[in-house]
Amino acid sequence: MSSDQQYPYGQQHGQQQPYPPQQYQDPYQGQQPHDGQYDPSYAQEPYPQQSHPQQQGYPQQPQQQGYPQQAHPQAAQTWEGETWDTQYQPVLPPEQTPVAADTAYLPVQGAHPLPPETPAYAEPAAEPVAPNGSAATGAPAGEGYSTPTVGGNTRITDAQRARAEGRSPIIPPGIQPAGLTAALGLLLAAGAAIGPYALLVPLVLLQAVTAAGWFRLNGMWPARQGIALAFAGGLAADAVLLSVGRENAPAAIVGTLGVWVLITLVLQLRSRAGADERMQGLMATVALAALAILATGHLAAADDAVVIGGIAVAVATVARALPLPPVASVVLSLLAATGAGVAAGGATDIGASGALLGLTAGVLALVGLRVASYDYPSRFVHFTAGVALPLTAAAPAVYLIGRVLV
Template identity: 65%
Template sequence: MTDQPNQPYEGYDPYGQRPQAWPGQQPYGDPYAAQQYPQQHTQQWQGQTWETQTHQPVSAPVTAAETAYLPPQAYAAPAADQPAGAPAPASGYGPATLAGNARVTDAQRARAEGRSPIIEPGMQPAALTALLGLLLAGAAAVGTYALLVPLVVLQAVTAAGWFRLNGMWPARQGIALGFAGALAADAALLVSDRSPSAILGTLGVWVLLALVLQLRSHADPDERMYGLMATVAASALAIVAGGYLAADADAVTVGAVGVAVAILARALPLPTPASVVVALLAGAGAGYAAGALTDVGTPGAFVGAGAAACALIGHRVAGYDYPSRFVHFTAGVALPLAAAAPVVYVLGRAWA
């Protein structure tokens, strides 16, 4: 036993260092004097300690249910259907959680909820399609160079609409490339006396050009491939629309009238199967009537029906993947007419 008084426990200090004075703390001299005379040397802390500055009190522990992923909420009713005094609807997404709640697109939400991601363009784009089709029909009856005016408009809207339909906007380079290919095809058709080989030759050159431009891009490989496919498809559709310039003038008149009437019939508020049947019959009837006014004659019904069938395919594509209103007024207007151009050329040559 020793005669030294009991010393307070100071804790293990592996580095043999003692804490320095904090700001606002009274200085002290011998660090061991407080151990020998604990009642005479009492440290007075006047500032806040480190723990009180940085740590907040911990509340009740978070349960697993609070951090679990919450699925997106159901769509709220429109504002017109909300009762008076009711709070404004939520944004349609689930509340934020600690685990995160990824934002989904409208198309993904539609698929997750079992709804179709296809939205029909509607009557207004159908009316614009009909107007552009009637312009093509009337210009074809006037002459080749008159047909160029509505045809160039159709090709420009086709290139822009296809890129926007694929979610690529702005894409000035790709749209300009597709439209330039269409203009080059039109010029080649005029120079070659409207030979269809001009369309095939221009299409091959533009596919190669699009490939070279995408290979020079510094984007991610997946993005480059996606851009390449969109550019090639937009160029092909815009160039193929030049088939109206290569087709017989009377066949263009019959086919464009058939597309105009069929798309208007498709926009009627009918069930989809009935609407398709009515549109095909309307296209055939319009083709028959237009054929009677031209040299095509009775086969105009087949030209009108074939053009209407291709137009319905383009109409369906323009409504895919929850498109925006801009897509409806570009791709929804142009794709029905662009898709019908090859059939108008082939059937028009068959009954010429």
């Protein structure tokens, strides 16, 4: 068939041609002769696919309804002129295809590669896999938490792991915080021996350290607003007490505490946090405000009582930090606090009755140490709450027993 031969399909069936007459050109012309005759049976049967292999770089022409393909296995038609097929997308040869495979997928750095037989969409293993490719064994990867996993398991704290393994979740602050507690207790005793304004300096430091460590001990950090609020409550109690005198100390302390609880409630009601978080913040803030304000009891107590209490707490905390069995350490601490009370009482007007004050202050100091040691606290907790809570907890005993004994 020549290249200028009309395609007779539309005229043969009496239909209007949807396209202008097209001309085709045989790319294999000269290689394989053929008669070029039209077979009308193609109009009655589905058009078969070409059986000859497609040449690399040349896309297969889409079939149009009503036009048969060339029957010859080696022949192919190439249509000349404009085309109306908008679905045709040219396929470039491989050497002209833009190279995008190198940047289409970049694996995560440090991730464990998949085995060759594992598809990319495979489900995660039954055992959690750590980021380094090994199975997660629950060993701690950082401070206070276990190794993160990809299996959906939540991380547990060291305290929770210790409970699950039958170990105690208690870590005492140690000898260094105990030394700081002893130094602060001796400063309180020295300030009380000088006068109330000299006692005010270590007392303000005690209230500041108490406020800084309490929120971290409760797992809430940062909490600058709560720390500032509680510390301001302690300063307000100190100022009120100095203005009204020691004889009105209960009214000054309780009144300041009531006002600060009301302020805390108002601030928590304005919070946009969830109900559980607001309740936790409310309880932590109220407890901290109570501790900071109750520490004012050192300023309200008699001077001799503050001297005995400060020395007893200092001796008890140092004895508790010694590397001894727990029971022996507790007994030694209480005996040391009692002896310190007797010795300090002999140097004051209280006398031997100072043993009771020393023993009570020592018991409350150990309670404060126990609170600061709970739930695997951090070094920050040990050097703040671990230092301040023994002295803060002993303040009510110093005030009440001091009034009885003096």
